[in-house]
Amino acid sequence: MNREPEEKQEHESGGLQHAAEHERPHKRLSVMNYLTILFAAAFLLLLLSYLMQQRTNSETIEGLKQSVSAMQSIDSLQKEKEGLESQVALLEEQVAHLEGQVSALQNETAALQSAAEDQAHAAEAMDWFWRIQRELSRGRYGSARSLVEAFQATGLEDCLPTDHPADPEGPSPAEQYQEILAVLY
Numbered sequence: 745m746n747r748e749p750e751e752k753q754e755h756e757s758g759g760l761q762h763a764a765e766h767e768r769p770h771k772r773l774s775v776m777n778y779l780t781i782l783f784a785a786a787f788l789l790l791l792l793s794y795l796m797q798q799r800t801n802s803e804t805i806e807g808l809k810q811s812v813s814a815m816q817s818i819d820s821l822q823k824e825k826e827g828l829e830s831q832v833a834l835l836e837e838q839v840a841h842l843e844g845q846v847s848a849l850q851n852e853t854a855a856l857q858s859a860a861e862d863q864a865h866a867a868e869a870m871d872w873f874w875r876i877q878r879e880l881s882r883g884r885y886g887s888a889r890s891l892v893e894a895f896q897a898t899g900l901e902d903c904l905p906t907d908h909p910a911d912p913e914g915p916s917p918a919e920q921y922q923e924i925l926a927v928l929y
Contacts, residue, residue: 862903869895869903873917880924889928 872895879888895901904918915923 865900865903866905868898869900870905870917872898872900873904873921876924877920880927885928888924892925892928 872891876888876891876895879885879891901921904916904921906916906918908914908916
């Protein structure tokens with residue numbers, strides 16, 4: 745009897761061994777499939793991580809390129825601004841110079857106009873002087889006195905030249921006028 749349970753155990757253990765031998769390749773195959781799936785999943789995750797990293801790098805590089813482009817634009821605008829500022833300074837200097845010239849020309853024009861007015865008054869005073877002198881030389885003292893009074897009313901007596909235009913040593917028209925006044929009055 746003792747043998748029977750031993751045989752039974754042996755028979756059972758033999759059956760288990762037999763079953764284990766037959767099941768092992770199947771389990772090995774499923775472990776291999778499991779490992780293959782794990783490696784494939786790990787590879788896919790690595791690939792996905794790589795692609796995401798590439799995308800992030802591309803976006804970063806694009807952002808850096810835009811930043812560099814913006815800095816270059818700012819730099820070129822800064823240089824253009826500096827160039828324009830120097831042009832403005834140069835133009836302001838030219839404007840100041842031209843304004844100085846305009847002011848000088850206006851002063852010169854005013855002086856020339858004043859000289860022209862003085863010359864016109866002197867010419868008119870000389871005209872009066874010659875008319876008075878002609879009347880006096882013809883012996884018309886009354887007419888000469890009337891012309892002297894009219895001449896004095898115009899206020900042009902002071903406009904008679906004080907030097908002789910043709911003979912610097914001769915009497916001036918103003919001196920001759922004073923002599924005429926001495927004769928008439």
